[in-house]
Amino acid sequence: MVTDGETWWNKVDGKEGKSCASCHNDAATTMKGVGARYPKWDEASKKPINIELQINKCRTEQMGAEPFEFDKGGQIGLTAYIKHQSLGMPMGIDLKAGEMQKWWDMGKETYYTRFGQLNLSCANCHEDLMGKMIRADHLSQGQTNGFPTYRLKDGNNSIHNRFRGCIRDTRAAQPKAFSDELMALEVYVAWRGTGLSVETPSVRQ
Ligand code: HEC
Ligand code: HEC
Incomplete structure (x- = not known):
């Protein structure tokens, strides 16, 4: 599932002709520690956001691509790939942010x-x-x-x-x-x- 996520990470999709890697480059660096901090407050939607929803946010707002349906497409693979970049790191979410x-x-x-x-x-x-x-x-x-x-x-x-x-x-x-x-x-x-x-x-x- 992590290798499936890596494939999706590098896959160009959507109207903007971008992949996740186009903006976030090497996940080992840019996504390190990210998975350990979710869910986190999302000011735009005034709700907590998890990794799955953040991926969909980037797909729709940054890539001009369709959001993944629940558990479909690259949702589980990309979530696992992002979380895996925090392997061994302690979980810690920020309860002070927003609501x-x-x-x-x-x-x-x-x-x-x-x-x-x-x-x-x-x-x-x-x-x-x-x-x-x-x-x-x-x-x-x-x-x-x-x-x-x-x-x-x-x-x-x-x-x-x-x-x-x-x-x-x-x-x-x-x-x-x-x-x-x-x-x-x-x-x-x-x-x-x-x-x-x-x-x-x-x-x-
Ligand atoms: C055009 C540039 C662009 C593309 C392409 C893009 N993102 Fe993002 N991404 C951003 C920006 C800007 C932010 C910070 C603002 C926000 O949260 O939307 C972000 C935030 C994130 C975060 C949250 C990081 C944190 O520290 O909380 C994750 C996770 C993420 N993106 C994953 C992805 C994945 C997975 C893809 C591919 C499906 C992707 N992004 C595609 C620009 C992009
Ligand atoms: C009837 C008993 C029962 C109830 C009620 C129940 N669970 Fe579970 N849950 C299980 C069993 C059995 C498993 C699989 C074995 C395990 O990991 O504990 C499980 C697994 C899980 C796991 C996966 C743990 C892992 O490490 O894989 C999570 C997360 C979880 N439950 C959350 C919840 C939450 C949140 C609720 C309340 C909405 C809930 N469960 C209610 C029985 C229950």
Whole structure:
């Protein structure tokens, strides 16, 4: 997935005839540390932005290209490629910028709210049952520092796809990828991972 991202990095696309590399050159230098700081405040949209949305922003505003649909085209590959340039660096997001604190509060509330027919919150599984087995899975703290991950059962897996999967497992309605609800959750979960090393791309069951 990282090599797929590198191919996309160098690929010319859109009306401006540019690739990511046309402006950002060598990702090893220009993208170093970037993935560890996301999601971050985006003043233009007055919302937090993650790597996937930043890529789409550059595609539409800088390249004159179509935004990638969720999990399609080069979205997972480029996200993994950018995150990989921060391999081993500690995660640390800036909650002081803009209204990030408000989004953190929203994300925290969702994290502790029980939902679905099973009436479970994120915290019920990833705090209370952490370390235990659920079906064939060993429950982790549900961190995002290894994303996008490669899952042995179904391949490349983005953060929002994973969130949706966890929510589906409680038999609740799944919020859309990049919805305010999932963006707030991404902010909060990334904050919970403060200090953990970026491990992208990690391999999972
Ligand atoms: C025409 C020049 C141009 C092109 C082409 C371009 N970008 Fe950007 N990129 C920018 C500018 C300017 C910014 C800073 C302003 C902003 O956030 O939009 C930026 C910001 C970024 C950031 C955020 C960096 C940070 O420190 O937070 C990432 C990640 C990024 N671009 C990725 C990409 C990717 C991936 C592509 C190819 C799909 C791409 N860019 C194509 C000009 C470009
Ligand atoms: C019914 C229990 C359950 C609930 C509720 C649940 N998850 Fe999970 N989650 C899992 C299992 C099982 C896995 C796969 C094993 C693991 O990594 O813990 C997982 C994995 C994850 C991962 C990937 C961790 C990694 O390192 O690959 C993230 C992130 C995550 N969950 C976030 C959440 C969030 C956010 C919520 C609330 C919206 C949530 N989960 C709710 C069971 C649950």
